[in-house]
Amino acid sequence: MIARMAERVIAACDGASKGNPGPAGWAWVVADGDEAVVRWEAGPLGTATNNVAELTALERLLSATDPAVPMEIRMDSQYAMKAVTTWLPGWKRKGWKTAAGKPVANQELVVRIDELLTGRSVEFRYVPAHQVDGDRLNDFADRAASQAAVVQEAAGSALGSAEPPAAPDTVRSGGTRRRAAGSATKTAPSSRRSTSGNSTRTLNAKFPGRCRCGRSYAAGETIAKNPDGWGHPECRVGAGAGVGGED
Template identity: 35%
Template structure:
């Protein structure tokens, strides 16, 4: 089984506001960058979208290490989701889970792979995380201005 590293990040100008997401996929010496944007969203939705789209881009079952600077993303998919599902997608406070649609999509994608999750400090020394931040921020700015670089 191929071993892939997936590094993710999301950005939002305002919260809510125009947002962007990005991910870097690494397999040996191969590197693929993917990014996108949404007109009205939140930072947490963009963090989730980055992971979903990165996993979705893998064409076959892989052993994937997902590296994120979002504790919300890492804790949600590794810990909180089990309780949410047990309670019918309600939080411990008996309120509906925010971003349920994306949590369900992320769970569907993680089940396609053998997935582990790692946290890295954002805006620090992780080169690929910094690159994701740059791409996600650019996507959000382009979404806001209505332009596209390239």
């Protein structure tokens, strides 16, 4: 359990799935009163959906914190938040069925989270993901979950792990991209190369960067758009898969 540090704990959690379903990971982070990271943990899930990863991150956070201490939890998953705050009471009344009469997806995780929330004071706060000057705790959890999904290894402060690598770029609320603060890389096209038929286009990277597979690419190397950024053309499998909504 995390030691009692303050009268109110500020935390964030996030999950990632590279393909949805695909290699997945989860992460949580706890901060002090100045929102400096105190402890964090991340872990692999093998192949799982984004929704499973998001719920697992929340379950692991609640399991690792003192239930007697009020907590604010920041998340960028509206599915996970609504599942445990808005939809859950109705699911329970209907015998764990949705409004359409179907079994609730990820019921085991939702039931466990419901048990962990019982009797404790938790305020959920939605924060948009991947924003310039966005919430830094959510950003930390996002990067840690993404790294765990790619490398499929556990990490965290208890293991002496370094801070997860910075994301290559950040999305403005309007949808355009610019280099994130502290980020070492950004990708941009220097020329376009057409591919046959309706295949995803490829470009020559103007800057070095890191692919979703964890390997780097050099400036001038051919890259393609993946579900979560730019990277090697061969790593764009599942580029059309979504990452939100119920399973």
